[in-house]
Amino acid sequence: MKPNRTLQLIALGIGFAFLYIPILSLVVYSFNESQLVTVWTRFSTRWYAALAQDDELITSFWLSLRIALATAFASVVIGTWAGFVLARMGRFRGFTLFTGMINAPLVIPEVIQGISLLLLFIEMGKWLGWPEGRGFTTIWIGHVMLCMSYVAIIVQSRVRDLNPSLEEAALDLGATPLKVFFAITLPLISQALMAGWLLSFTLSIDDLVLSAFLSGPGSTTLPLVVFSRVRLGLNPEMNALATLFIAVVTVGVVVINYFMLRAEKRRLAGVA
Template sequence: MQPSRSLRFTFLGIGFLFLYIPIISLIVYSFNESQLVTVWTQFSLKWYRALVHDEELINAAWLSIRIAVFTACASVVIGTWAGYVLARMGRFRGFTLYAGMINAPLVIPEVIQGISLLLLFVEMAKVFGWPAGRGMFTIWIGHVMLCISYVAIIVESRVRELNPSIEEAALDLGATPLRVFFSITLPLISQALVAGWLLSFTLSIDDLVLSAFLSGPGSTTLPLVVFSRVRLGLNPEMNALATLFIAFVTVGVIAANYFMQRSERKRMTKVL
């Protein structure tokens, strides 16, 4: 016997409330005048003004955003080729090893990845004198290593859904494989690329473990600053900063969905 429609909507509503009530309460208390995070007194923009003058938080947020953007771009470029090879090149010699290496960061704990990269950079600095110190570049390498796997899986699943006859027809008409990839395959998987970019951006800006191992003096990311402050007690500035990030991400996701849907409608119109 299947559950009734009202019962399904009830459970769905409970699930959404469980997910979004903490976020809504965080946004509401970011406008609280009291220094106690959980005690409401009156509406105020006090903590947003304090956030503007908090150089440590602003610098950490700006560093995290830059690393996340660079990570997302690099991960999409490398992960797209990796996913395309998995989906289109068949089972070549070494395919199992290749697929395993692509999927390894998904199952290896970040602590192990962080220690491995740290030891690698330390030994490289001894032998080659590079990198001279840990900072934004080493964090970026670690985040790219983590995010490539996610992009590759997304792209692989999308490429497998494509009708290969379209690419074959272009090859029969004289197009080179590289031209087919950039002119036909890439536009068809553009939604997967956007999804991979957004996921990589989120994973990078939220990462704490890898950043803790790969950061150095002057390269403290936002999660590291927030984690160090939260251990000493909740600060209303965190609510204000989190609210700004939620607004930024929401606008970005809505804009990405709008442009993806518009491009899909245009593509379907041309097909029809």
């Protein structure tokens, strides 16, 4: 084996070890009976049982899940429209402004976005009476504002790579532009939509900064609860929670990749 190849493998191994050994240790210590996170005593599932009895964590989890699902679907709808406009409509009047508005949430710090939306909702509450308080809706709006930009960029890059002859052939055969979009374009960009959905879901359920500004009494999301507890010290229950998330995400990614690869093979077989 060549020396350069050996050095590359060593560097790769060190990189993966740096990334995954902490995660592995977290999973191992989630089965530790001791209340001291870094002191192993014996195997136990007591922290998973304690997690199942923690009403605050369970309530915050379901709130975060509902917000993340709503954010993912709304972001895909709005982001797909925005990305399609950026990729196909050319440089229309106001194109630069439209592009800047789509890309702004990607570069503006979340702290600034959170403060801006908070002030907006406060003034709207004074003048319009809505929203009456901060909760599910205000957090959802903030997350959609952030996530739709990521979806728009993903969809824009995918639409630009499409072969326009397929859509042109459908138009020549008498299909309407709307029919072409749903029958031809949408299936071709389905993987980009799935990627945008997953990214939006992940960003939403993991968001802390925007949620901190846009949440109110009775609408505390899971990241806020975890952050407030970790600040007071490491808790073995958090290890159990993190392990469950790792397991769910791993299974979800494997399943989604399997179906995406199978769909891609079918599409390639159909083209061939």
